[in-house]
Amino acid sequence: xxxxxxxxxxxxxxxxxxxxxxxxxxxxxxxxxxxxxxxxxxxxxxxxxxxxxxxxxxxxxxxxxxxxxxxxxxxxxxxxxxxxxxxxxxxxxxxxxxxxxxxxxxxx
Amino acid sequence: xxxxxxxxxxxxxxxxxxxxxxxxxxxxxxxxxxxxxxxxxxxxxxxxxxxxxxxxxxxxxxxxxxxxxxxxxxxxxxxxxxxxxxxxxxxxxxxxxxxxxxxxxxxxxxxxxxxxxxxxxxxxxxxxxxxxxxxxxxxxxxxxxxxxxxxxxxxxxxxxxxxxxxxxxxxxxxxxxxxxxxxxxxxxxxxxxxxx
Amino acid sequence: xxxxxxxxxxxxxxxxxxxxxxxxxxxxxxxxxxxxxxxxxxxxxxxxxxxxxxxxxxxxxxxxxxxxxxxxxxxxxxxxxxxxxxxxxxxxxxxxxxxxxxxxxxxxxxxxxxxxxxxxxxxxxxxxxxxxxxxxxxxxxxxxxxxxxxxxxxxxxxxxxxxxxxxxxxxxxxxxxxxxxxxxxxxxxxxxxxxxxxxxxxxxxxxxxxxxxxxxxxxxxxxxxxxxxxxxxxxxxxxxxxxxxxxxxxxxxxxxxxxxxxxxxxxxxxxxxxxxxxxxxxxxxxxxxxxxxxxxxxxxxxxxxxxxxxxxxxxxxxxxxxxxxxxxxxxxxxxxxxxxxxxxxxxxxxxxxxxxxxxxxxxxxxxxxxxxxxxxxxxxxxxxxxxxxxxxxxxxxxxxxxxxxxxxxxxxxxxxxxxxxxxxxxxxxxxxxxxxxxxxxxxxxxxxxxxxxxxxxxxxxxxxxxxxxxxxxxxxxxxxxxxxxxxxxxxxxxxxxxxxxxxxxxxxxxxxxxxxxxxxxxxxxxxxxxxxxxxxxxxxxxxxxxxxxxxxxxxxxxxxxxxxxxxxxxxxxxxxxxxxxxxxxxxxx
Numbered sequence: 084x085x086x087x088x089x090x091x092x093x094x095x096x097x098x099x100x101x102x103x104x105x106x107x108x109x110x111x112x113x114x115x116x117x118x119x120x121x122x123x124x125x126x127x128x129x130x131x132x133x134x135x136x137x138x139x140x141x142x143x144x145x146x147x148x149x150x151x152x153x154x155x156x157x158x159x160x161x162x163x164x165x166x167x168x169x170x171x172x173x174x175x176x177x178x179x180x181x182x183x184x185x186x187x188x189x190x191x
Numbered sequence: 192x193x194x195x196x197x198x199x200x201x202x203x204x205x206x207x208x209x210x211x212x213x214x215x216x217x218x219x220x221x222x223x224x225x226x227x228x229x230x231x232x233x234x235x236x237x238x239x240x241x242x243x244x245x246x247x248x249x250x251x252x253x254x255x256x257x258x259x260x261x262x263x264x265x266x267x268x269x270x271x272x273x274x275x276x277x278x279x280x281x282x283x284x285x286x287x288x289x290x291x292x293x294x295x296x297x298x299x300x301x302x303x304x305x306x307x308x309x310x311x312x313x314x315x316x317x318x319x320x321x322x323x324x325x326x327x328x329x330x331x332x333x334x335x336x337x338x339x340x341x342x343x344x345x346x347x348x349x350x351x352x353x354x355x356x357x358x359x360x361x362x363x364x365x366x367x368x369x370x371x372x373x374x375x376x377x378x379x380x381x382x383x384x385x386x387x
Numbered sequence: 388x389x390x391x392x393x394x395x396x397x398x399x400x401x402x403x404x405x406x407x408x409x410x411x412x413x414x415x416x417x418x419x420x421x422x423x424x425x426x427x428x429x430x431x432x433x434x435x436x437x438x439x440x441x442x443x444x445x446x447x448x449x450x451x452x453x454x455x456x457x458x459x460x461x462x463x464x465x466x467x468x469x470x471x472x473x474x475x476x477x478x479x480x481x482x483x484x485x486x487x488x489x490x491x492x493x494x495x496x497x498x499x500x501x502x503x504x505x506x507x508x509x510x511x512x513x514x515x516x517x518x519x520x521x522x523x524x525x526x527x528x529x530x531x532x533x534x535x536x537x538x539x540x541x542x543x544x545x546x547x548x549x550x551x552x553x554x555x556x557x558x559x560x561x562x563x564x565x566x567x568x569x570x571x572x573x574x575x576x577x578x579x580x581x582x583x584x585x586x587x588x589x590x591x592x593x594x595x596x597x598x599x600x601x602x603x604x605x606x607x608x609x610x611x612x613x614x615x616x617x618x619x620x621x622x623x624x625x626x627x628x629x630x631x632x633x634x635x636x637x638x639x640x641x642x643x644x645x646x647x648x649x650x651x652x653x654x655x656x657x658x659x660x661x662x663x664x665x666x667x668x669x670x671x672x673x674x675x676x677x678x679x680x681x682x683x684x685x686x687x688x689x690x691x692x693x694x695x696x697x698x699x700x701x702x703x704x705x706x707x708x709x710x711x712x713x714x715x716x717x718x719x720x721x722x723x724x725x726x727x728x729x730x731x732x733x734x735x736x737x738x739x740x741x742x743x744x745x746x747x748x749x750x751x752x753x754x755x756x757x758x759x760x761x762x763x764x765x766x767x768x769x770x771x772x773x774x775x776x777x778x779x780x781x782x783x784x785x786x787x788x789x790x791x792x793x794x795x796x797x798x799x800x801x802x803x804x805x806x807x808x809x810x811x812x813x814x815x816x817x818x819x820x821x822x823x824x825x826x827x828x829x830x831x832x833x834x835x836x837x838x839x840x841x842x843x844x845x846x847x848x849x850x851x852x853x854x855x856x857x858x859x860x861x862x863x864x865x866x867x868x869x870x871x872x873x874x875x876x877x878x879x880x881x882x883x884x885x886x887x888x889x890x891x892x893x894x895x896x897x898x899x900x901x902x903x904x905x906x907x908x909x910x911x912x913x914x915x916x917x918x919x920x921x922x923x924x925x926x927x928x929x930x931x932x933x934x935x936x937x938x939x940x941x942x943x944x945x946x947x948x949x950x951x952x953x954x955x956x957x958x959x960x961x962x963x964x965x966x967x968x969x970x971x972x973x974x975x976x
Binding site: 117 | 229268269370
Binding site: 200201202203204206208211212215216218219220222223226227230233234237238239240314315317318320321322325339343 | 483484550553554555557558561562563564565566568588589590591592593595596597599600603607608609610611616617618619622626629901963967976
């Protein structure tokens with residue numbers, strides 16, 4: 084855990100904020116990714132790789148909303164831990180239940 | 192009249208307590224939605240009767256509502272940026288924009304849910320029905336709370352009671368809104384695009 | 388500055404010390420009620436084919452005993468100490484969100500009243516599906532009355548209290564520590580509170596979802612757990628135990644924290660292996676998420692699932708055992724002072740170890756197939772939860788009573804309480820290892836003579852009566868201490884941590900000057916030098932809004948209970964109005 088350096092502290096440190104331009108660029112990327120997702124869904128040629136492609140695209144969208152709109156990339160790393168821990172836990176629970184109910188199987 | 196910004200308190204991590212508490216809350220919500228999504232995934236394909244996802248889901252329409260929610264996240268960050276620089280004119284515009292974007296999303300959900308019900312998918316019909324409606328319904332309830340929150344901020348801005356000294360509360364409202372958006376990203380992929 | 392007195396000041400309090408006391412008394416009363424439910428169970432089981440209570444009432448008794456003890460006694464008793472002691476240990480003036488703290492308490496109280504109100508209705512439709520509420524027994528078809536609705540709605544309300552408290556203590560412990568109070572200087576009790584808080588905020592959402600599914604099945608006719616539509620009752624078990632296993636660590640870690648404070652104080656030695664004890668606690672928190680299906684070894688999950696959970700369950704014994712060795716090493720070579728608090732702490736070590744050993748035997752699926760659903764399991768969890776958690780909490784009560792009230796509980800009466808509890812507890816629960824292995828099933832209102840467990844059941848009943856007598860001595864001790872207890876100074880035990888550096892009871896602002904901490908044992912290593920207090924210390928006032936907001940929740944719960952939709956909007960409006968006023972009232976921490 085980070086230690087406090089000084090006894091007297093002013094306001095929590097403010098980080099420089101992304102510009103409106105950055106936000107709009109992120110929005111454009113999100114739009115493009117969504118179009119790709121829907122496109123992959125509708126183009127039959129992609130269906131063999133539908134699951135990994137869609138999971139990857141949505142994971143990227145998830146990550147950039149969290150990192151940029153929710154400012155996690157620029158903020159104190161502790162917030163990443165505070166969110167990432169339970170997120171990983173939720174993912175592990177999901178995988179565990181999917182294995183237990185036979186939705187996912189290992190091997191043949 | 193809003194009171195002055197809270198006095199600068201010493202904190203052992205140098206972080207805003209409210210922001211920390213809210214990230215902890217978001218972590219907790221991951222488990223809430225994770226359990227709902229897990230149940231949806233575990234019960235996929237197990238309905239013994241009633242409409243199936245491929246029969247009922249309308250990808251084009253839902254793609255539009257998904258896009259609408261994504262854009263509302265953009266209005267949200269723009270609203271926060273406006274509040275932070277004290278530009279309350281644009282803050283009001285963007286905050287109202289978020290509320291409207293959220294309401295449009297809810298409108299789509301309402302339209303979607305009622306057409307599903309008309310086509311025979313109720314939550315009592317089968318497992319797809321109950322897992323779908325509880326998952327998306329919980330998400331919709333979260334959006335509703337978010338819209339009320341944004342409208343409250345918008346009204347206080349209209350009353351002159353919202354200013355840059357309250358940027359943290361707007362930031363936290365933003366965290367909530369983006370999280371709700373992010374949950375929808377997951378739901379859209381797993382429920383709509385990856386349906387069996 | 389003088390503190391306000393009177394009913395209004397208590398109803399609107401946001402002071403962590405007052406909230407701690409509110410938690411304590413409410414939880415202690417619920418502990419006595421849960422104990423009464425247990426005594427009634429034991430009277431019924433004193434002899435075979437007894438007719439003291441019928442089967443239906445018996446089902447209600449064990450359901451409410453378990454639910455009460457877990458959610459309305461043990462958890463809030465620990466919360467009483469989180470509230471009162473943690474801010475003092477970290478050198479803070481209050482918790483991070485004082486009104487959220489008050490909200491937690493009022494929600495807890497209202498949830499408790501809501502569920503227990505079922506006892507008061509005609510034909511007392513109290514919950515009767517076990518504390519674990521397995522579907523499909525809890526579904527409408529098999530449980531048409533309101534019993535299970537009281538249970539699931541009451542639990543939802545109680546869950547919100549725990550969630551709110553969890554958020555509060557995470558931020559408090561991380562962000563409000565005094566200067567110099569690095570994480571590795573934090574008292575172990577505060578560390579365990581932190582781990583417990585993380586467990587609460589991650590585990591409770593899962594049971595929330597499980598209960599929502601059950602409510603929708605019962606009230607709206609969905610089929611989440613109903614096989615007729617392809618649903619799976621085992622889904623309930625998975626969701627419940629995904630919550631339920633972290634829950635038992637929520638129950639034990641605070642008591643482990645208490646013991647980790649008391650042993651060093653009364654051995655006049657620092658805790659042996661502080662770092663390891665802390666990391667073990669954190670590890671237990673993480674690993675506790677990986678063992679849940681060990682509660683389901685008889686369900687037929689298959690050999691792979693059974694083996695995986697058997698392995699993870701055996702592994703979690705490691706950090707647990709590590710703590711025990713560290714406690715023993717703390718005692719070794721110390722100047723042991725056998726105060727009542729120390730006796731309870733030592734009792735914790737022995738009795739929790741016994742419970743841990745029977746737990747290890749459960750980790751083997753084939754062995755567990757014989758043990759599960761028998762009294763052997765009842766023995767196990769009472770050794771860890773009574774012999775463990777309650778003994779730890781009693782230790783905490785004797786230890787921190789002087790700090791909280793300014794008076795010391797009587798040691799002679801305390802020794803009587805201790806010995807009656809120790810003897811009573813063992814007499815009640817040790818025979819259950821045997822009755823269980825001889826085949827006496829759980830949750831059945833009677834047994835036949837030819838099972839051969841008559842004498843052991845009688846022994847358990849006598850043990851339960853001894854426990855009850857012990858409680859009477861304790862209640863008398865608490866009562867007597869109000870006026871006749873020895874007045875306590877700031878540090879009657881010579882403790883090392885910050886709570887002992889301020890008066891007993893502390894002033895409303897806790898510390899005149901927030902200390903700067905330079906070691907793990909501030910009062911032993913470097914007693915704080917007196918400093919000049921500042922001219923004015925700001926202490927926030929009270930607020931009605933946490934209680935108003937809290938009241939919205941049972942109102943909303945009345946809607947599914949009475950199948951009357953509009954009430955949910957009234958309750959929701961109360962909740963939202965309360966939150967709105969709370970958000971916008973002038974309140975400075």
